[in-house]
Amino acid sequence: MLTELKREAYEANIALPREGLINLTFGNASAIDRAQGIFAIKPSGVAYADLTAEDMVLIDLDGKQVDGSMRPSSDTPTHRRLFLAFESIGGVVHTHSSHATSFAQAGREIPIFGTTHADYFFGPIPVTRKMTAAEIGDGAYEWETGNVIVERFAALDPADFPAVLVNRHAPFTWGATVAKAVEVAVAVECIAQMALMSLQLEPTLPAIEPELLHKHFKRKHGPGAYYGQTDSGPTC
Amino acid sequence: MLTELKREAYEANIALPREGLINLTFGNASAIDRAQGIFAIKPSGVAYADLTAEDMVLIDLDGKQVDGSMRPSSDTPTHRRLFLAFESIGGVVHTHSSHATSFAQAGREIPIFGTTHADYFFGPIPVTRKMTAAEIGDGAYEWETGNVIVERFAALDPADFPAVLVNRHAPFTWGATVAKAVEVAVAVECIAQMALMSLQLEPTLPAIEPELLHKHFKRKHGPGAYYGQTDSGPTC
Amino acid sequence: MLTELKREAYEANIALPREGLINLTFGNASAIDRAQGIFAIKPSGVAYADLTAEDMVLIDLDGKQVDGSMRPSSDTPTHRRLFLAFESIGGVVHTHSSHATSFAQAGREIPIFGTTHADYFFGPIPVTRKMTAAEIGDGAYEWETGNVIVERFAALDPADFPAVLVNRHAPFTWGATVAKAVEVAVAVECIAQMALMSLQLEPTLPAIEPELLHKHFKRKHGPGAYYGQTDSGPTC
Amino acid sequence: MLTELKREAYEANIALPREGLINLTFGNASAIDRAQGIFAIKPSGVAYADLTAEDMVLIDLDGKQVDGSMRPSSDTPTHRRLFLAFESIGGVVHTHSSHATSFAQAGREIPIFGTTHADYFFGPIPVTRKMTAAEIGDGAYEWETGNVIVERFAALDPADFPAVLVNRHAPFTWGATVAKAVEVAVAVECIAQMALMSLQLEPTLPAIEPELLHKHFKRKHGPGAYYGQTDSGPTC
Numbered sequence: 001m002l003t004e005l006k007r008e009a010y011e012a013n014i015a016l017p018r019e020g021l022i023n024l025t026f027g028n029a030s031a032i033d034r035a036q037g038i039f040a041i042k043p044s045g046v047a048y049a050d051l052t053a054e055d056m057v058l059i060d061l062d063g064k065q066v067d068g069s070m071r072p073s074s075d076t077p078t079h080r081r082l083f084l085a086f087e088s089i090g091g092v093v094h095t096h097s098s099h100a101t102s103f104a105q106a107g108r109e110i111p112i113f114g115t116t117h118a119d120y121f122f123g124p125i126p127v128t129r130k131m132t133a134a135e136i137g138d139g140a141y142e143w144e145t146g147n148v149i150v151e152r153f154a155a156l157d158p159a160d161f162p163a164v165l166v167n168r169h170a171p172f173t174w175g176a177t178v179a180k181a182v183e184v185a186v187a188v189e190c191i192a193q194m195a196l197m198s199l200q201l202e203p204t205l206p207a208i209e210p211e212l213l214h215k216h217f218k219r220k221h222g223p224g225a226y227y228g229q230t231d232s233g234p235t236c
Numbered sequence: 237m238l239t240e241l242k243r244e245a246y247e248a249n250i251a252l253p254r255e256g257l258i259n260l261t262f263g264n265a266s267a268i269d270r271a272q273g274i275f276a277i278k279p280s281g282v283a284y285a286d287l288t289a290e291d292m293v294l295i296d297l298d299g300k301q302v303d304g305s306m307r308p309s310s311d312t313p314t315h316r317r318l319f320l321a322f323e324s325i326g327g328v329v330h331t332h333s334s335h336a337t338s339f340a341q342a343g344r345e346i347p348i349f350g351t352t353h354a355d356y357f358f359g360p361i362p363v364t365r366k367m368t369a370a371e372i373g374d375g376a377y378e379w380e381t382g383n384v385i386v387e388r389f390a391a392l393d394p395a396d397f398p399a400v401l402v403n404r405h406a407p408f409t410w411g412a413t414v415a416k417a418v419e420v421a422v423a424v425e426c427i428a429q430m431a432l433m434s435l436q437l438e439p440t441l442p443a444i445e446p447e448l449l450h451k452h453f454k455r456k457h458g459p460g461a462y463y464g465q466t467d468s469g470p471t472c
Numbered sequence: 473m474l475t476e477l478k479r480e481a482y483e484a485n486i487a488l489p490r491e492g493l494i495n496l497t498f499g500n501a502s503a504i505d506r507a508q509g510i511f512a513i514k515p516s517g518v519a520y521a522d523l524t525a526e527d528m529v530l531i532d533l534d535g536k537q538v539d540g541s542m543r544p545s546s547d548t549p550t551h552r553r554l555f556l557a558f559e560s561i562g563g564v565v566h567t568h569s570s571h572a573t574s575f576a577q578a579g580r581e582i583p584i585f586g587t588t589h590a591d592y593f594f595g596p597i598p599v600t601r602k603m604t605a606a607e608i609g610d611g612a613y614e615w616e617t618g619n620v621i622v623e624r625f626a627a628l629d630p631a632d633f634p635a636v637l638v639n640r641h642a643p644f645t646w647g648a649t650v651a652k653a654v655e656v657a658v659a660v661e662c663i664a665q666m667a668l669m670s671l672q673l674e675p676t677l678p679a680i681e682p683e684l685l686h687k688h689f690k691r692k693h694g695p696g697a698y699y700g701q702t703d704s705g706p707t708c
Numbered sequence: 709m710l711t712e713l714k715r716e717a718y719e720a721n722i723a724l725p726r727e728g729l730i731n732l733t734f735g736n737a738s739a740i741d742r743a744q745g746i747f748a749i750k751p752s753g754v755a756y757a758d759l760t761a762e763d764m765v766l767i768d769l770d771g772k773q774v775d776g777s778m779r780p781s782s783d784t785p786t787h788r789r790l791f792l793a794f795e796s797i798g799g800v801v802h803t804h805s806s807h808a809t810s811f812a813q814a815g816r817e818i819p820i821f822g823t824t825h826a827d828y829f830f831g832p833i834p835v836t837r838k839m840t841a842a843e844i845g846d847g848a849y850e851w852e853t854g855n856v857i858v859e860r861f862a863a864l865d866p867a868d869f870p871a872v873l874v875n876r877h878a879p880f881t882w883g884a885t886v887a888k889a890v891e892v893a894v895a896v897e898c899i900a901q902m903a904l905m906s907l908q909l910e911p912t913l914p915a916i917e918p919e920l921l922h923k924h925f926k927r928k929h930g931p932g933a934y935y936g937q938t939d940s941g942p943t944c
Contacts, residue, residue: 023426024419026352045464074455074463096352098426102433105350106441114577115641116498116568133447141451168444169351183496190495190570196433197574197668205578208640211605215613219546227546228517259898260891262824281936310927310935332824334898338905341822342913369919377923404916405823432905586813587877588734588804655732662731662806669810669904677814680876683841687849691782699782700753 001067002040002058005033009040010053012091012178017048019186021095028073029093031178032083037061041079043070074142081146082174086158091178093185096170099192103127104165110191112208113198117191118216120184122160124207125191128152130167145169159221163188237303238276238294241269244327245276246289248414252331253284255422263331264309267414268319270326273297277315279306310378317382318410322394327414329421332406335428339363340401346427348444349434353427354452356420358396360443361427364388366403381405395457399424473539474512474530477505481512482525484563484650489520491658493567500545501565503650504555509533511555515542546614553618554646558630563650565657568642571664575599576637582663584680585670589663590688592656594632596679597663600624602639617641631693635660709775710748710766713741717748718761720799720886725756727894729803736781737801739886740791745769749787751778782850789854790882794866799886801893804878807900811835812873818899820916821906825899826924828892830868832915833899836860838875853877867929871896 012029016022030041040056057068063080065072073079079092095101103110103125110125112118117125128148135144149164149172162184163173173184198205207213220227248265252258266277276292293304299316301308309315315328331337339346339361346361348354353361364384371380385400385408398420399409409420434441443449456463484501488494502513512528529540535552537544545551551564567573575582575597582597584590589597600620607616621636621644634656635645645656670677679685692699720737724730738749748764765776771788773780781787787800811818811833818833820826825833836856843852857872857880870892871881881892906913915921928935 023422026355043465070465096426098430099433101350101352102430102437105430105434106437108437113640114573116573119498130445131448133445136445136447136451141455168349168448186495190568194570194574194577196436197571198577200436200668200672201574201578201580209602209605209608211608212603212640215608219613226543229515229542259894262827279937306937332898334902335905337822337824338902338909341902341906342909344909366917367920369917372917372919372923377927404821404920432908436908585876586809588809591734658731662804666806666810666813669807670813672904672908673810673814673816681838681841681844683844684839684876687844691849701751701778 002033002036002038003053005031005038006040006056006058007053008091008178009042009056010051012093012182013042013051013056014048015182016093016095016185019182021097021185021189022048023096027093027095028075028079029091029178029182030073030076030079030083031091032089034090038066039079039083041076042073043068044073046070075145077140077143078146078149078172081143081150082172085146085150085153086174088159088176089174089181090176091174091181093173093178093181094170095173095185095189097185097189097192099190099196100165100171100188101169102196103192104170105168107167109165110188110195111199111205112213113195113205114208115212115216116187116194118208118213119220120162120187120191120217122157122213122217125163125165125171125188126152126156126161127165128167160217238269238272238274239289241267241274242276242292242294243289244414245278245292246287248327248329248418249278249287249292250284251418252329252421255418257331257333257421257425258284259332263329264311264315265327265329265414265418266309266312266315266319267327268325274302275315275319277312278309279304280309282306311381313376313379314382314385314408317379317386318408321382321386321389322410324395324412325410325417326412327410327417329409329414329417330406331409331421331425333421333425333428335426335432336361336401336407336424337405338432339428340406341404343403345401346424346431347435347441348449349431349441350444351448351452352423352430354444354449355456356398356423356427356453358393358449358453361399361401361407361424362388362392362397363401364403396453474505474508474510475525477503477510478512478528478530479525480563480650481514481528482523484565484654485514485523486520487654488565488567488657491654493569493657493661494520495568499565499567500547500551501563501650501654502545502548502551502555503563504561506562510538511551513548513551514545515540516545518542547617549612549615550618550621550644553615553622554644557618557622557625558646560631560648561646561653562648563646563653565645565650565653566642567645567657567661569657569661569664571662571668572637572643572660573641574668575664576642577640579639581637582660582667583671583677584685585667585677586680587684587688588659588666590680590685591692592634592659592663592689594629594685594689597635597637597643597660598624598628598633599637600639632689710741710744710746711761713739713746714748714764714766715761716799716886717750717764718759720801720890721750721759722756723890724801724803724893727890729805729893729897730756731804735801735803736783736787737799737886737890738781738784738787738791739799740797742798746774747787747791749784750781751776752781754778783853785848785851786854786857786880789851789858790880793854793858793861794882796867796884797882797889798884799882799889801881801886801889802878803881803893803897805893805897805900807898807904808833808873808879808896809877810904811900812878813876815875817873818896818903819907819913820921821903821913822916823920823924824895824902826916826921827928828870828895828899828925830865830921830925833871833873833879833896834860834864834869835873836875868925
């Protein structure tokens with residue numbers, strides 16, 4: 001069932017340790033089939049080396065497990081919340097990549113200091129507010145994690161800002177495909193590393209100038225984009 | 237004799253350089269057979285590339301070498317002290333992994349800033365007091381190293397805090413199995429790296445909120461755990 | 473057409489991720505045939521793993537594409553501007569290597585603190601002024617990027633300073649050959665890393681003494697050089 | 709001629725990039741045959757990937773090239789000076805490893821903060837004074853580099869301190885064999901990294917306590933050593 005979707009999710013999951021974004025079993029990726037309203041996600045706590053495409057668990061948008069014998073990732077409700085709220089996205093990735101997570105732990109957005117960042121984001125990488133004790137303890141912690149992300153995006157377009165830092169936790173990224181969400185996860189980590197070092201050099205460094213932000217983001221996204229062979233694809 | 241135990245200890249020892257936790261020959265892992273009261277540990281100063289499972293040295297809980305032709309690790313008395321004091325543990329790992337050791341050298345506990353840390357520890361990663369000149373010089377330095385760890389855990393449960401930093405020295409970790417102790421050693425190093433970077437961003441960053449600490453630790457440990465396929469297994 | 477030139481450019485491009493200078497598709501290298509006034513450059517947005525020598529795009533010094541079916545790198549006008557202004561260079565490399573880019577984002581030159589730096593540069597690694605809104609938005613952004621570099625070199629010899637940081641952006645390097653430009657890109661990244669750490673140790677560290685700068689640069693460059701087998705070739 | 713000596717020097721040289729201590733062609737290792745008063749050293753500016761054992765150049769203690777068709781490393785006079793002054797050493801290694809070089813650039817000794825350091829050094833890793841303009845410019849720069857090292861060791865035993873930082877330059881290490889000098893070079897780099905991070909945590913961190921320094925150094929060196937199988941061999 002949905003063999004190709006499982007394979008996409010599987011490829012994204014095993015890319016995470018290969019790209020240095022993940023240690024041990026922390027992190028997960030999911031891919032959605034919008035026509036069927038079903039997404040494929042990593043099973044919980046399985047070592048990446050042991051994972052197969054068949055292990056991917058299928059979940060529908062109501063949260064019902066429709067295929068797979070293993071428990072899905074404990075973060076599944078967060079993925080589901082994002083797929084419901086951000087209708088244009090096709091994949092979600094969660095990592096604890098070290099530099100991005102350091103910003104998340106400190107509750108700091110990642111300021112936008114250069115064109116590498118502007119190639120992917122139309123401003124700073126946002127951070128959520130802290131979750132309340134009620135949200136953490138009400139039995140739907142992972143769903144509420146999705147809710148604070150969605151709340152943070154009330155006035156933001158997820159296509160302009162394809163990642164968020166969950167306060168005290170770590171980054172989530174997304175994209176038109178799960179492969180794109182992996183690419184953004186790589187970009188977020190290297191953007192975070194460079195922001196940290198630029199701050200070490202200049203603790204009060206101001207953000208990139210608006211014209212340069214606009215230029216770099218728009219040469220890669222939307223009408224008038226001229227980067228790459230097909231008006232997609234950027235980098236870090 | 238105890239071939240399987242030696243193999244477990246061997247696998248854990250060779251995992252240490254592979255995981256980037258060890259340079260040269262520094263570090264060691266041991267696994268205990270509680271029924272027989274015997275543990276297997278790395279021989280002293282042997283290069284990891286030359287190590288075989290048969291090289292593992294067997295020591296009983298009185299400190300007597302019961303098998304193996306090579307000298308055991310010079311840190312053997314520390315391992316023995318921990319096996320005696322912490323009766324639920326099945327393995328001990330010692331590394332000089334760079335970020336964790338930087339905290340140990342500074343005599344600083346690793347503060348708990350995020351969920352990655354809370355997935356493994358029920359609070360900050362403790363640091364021992366400094367050892368006295370008498371403890372260092374009395375001819376049982378490595379045993380006394382174990383004693384200051386045990387002293388630090390007078391009011392701590394080693395299952396809630398599966399690692400310690402020995403002041404001026406480096407981390408020791410443990411777990412139900414030696415494989416788990418290796419996993420914790422990986423986690424401690426990445427937790428230390430992220431704590432250092434979060435402190436760079438916010439030198440006065442407060443600890444994680446108690447509800448979030450409780451939630452993350454308890455979803456992976458003890459009754460009510462729901463992470464993984466078998467209520468074990470976390471990550472970083 | 474110009475098969476050997478394409479191969480040189482190709483080898484330089486694929487060296488960039490191998491040397492750890494590039495993530496994803498960001499960065500590019502070009503090599504020029506001065507006799508024909510044509511340079512070979514990477515196609516835009518193609519993954520390094522998929523690249524072949526035949527994919528290299530040929531561009532003449534007027535900016536006309538003379539061979540290749542794919543679009544050239546979006547940074548092609550910057551390369552062309554440099555080939556026109558710096559007549560002695562045979563190759564150009566652009567990366568977003570993390571430490572060098574951190575200086576570029578902060579708008580800081582890389583100060584010269586040691587002999588590693590002096591082996592490659594006859595002073596600090598220069599940074600351009602920020603680009604104006606007009607230069608960014610006038611439809612020739614990448615050409616104007618070349619212009620601010622050339623402006624910065626009004627009083628500098630590109631042979632004495634084989635790299636620049638574009639403010640808010642990232643480094644460009646060059647050399648007699650594109651292979652040499654790759655070598656300089658490696659050197660710039662490690663020089664930047666060491667400068668950042670030396671600044672952490674001594675925030676007001678002064679530049680290297682003039683005699684030592686002169687000695688190290690001149691033992692590797694120009695008349696009297698005595699390093700290597702052929703009076704070229706340095707390092708980091 | 710001296711095939712085995714060349715092989716030892718060769719193995720040490722190619723270990724340097726493999727251990728991450730070297731980029732490009734910077735760095736070199738040499739091994740001496742004390743009976744013959746001849747040492748083998750890397751040829752100048754040759755890429756490590758192209759190096760063979762036969763390429764090693766043989767030099768006698770008067771500085772005369774006695775074998776090999778290539779020029780020796782430009783740092784050969786520094787190696788020779790050290791072999792003449794430190795009669796117990798059998799090998800010398802020079803790297804520009806990044807963390808150690810950052811201390812050298814800042815003119816700072818590496819303070820001794822923990823047992824990893826104490827396993828190798830009987831105190832801080834010394835730094836030379838700056839070289840004078842006369843020493844740099846008198847035509848024997850590399851020999852004078854050796855002289856400032858020897859001057860720094862007027863009151864230090866090179867067996868207790870098997871490395872030095874040349875001010876504004878980078879580390880040199882040595883040992884009873886060139887393989888041991890490589891091991892020390894690895895240790896110096898990781899000690900430097902951890903010292904830098906401990907200083908970030910505690911800018912005024914005092915040195916390790918004398919008893920602990922004595923204990924760790926002496927359990928691995930000299931009479932009464934009990935580490936390893938043969939009273940040699942430590943780590944980081």
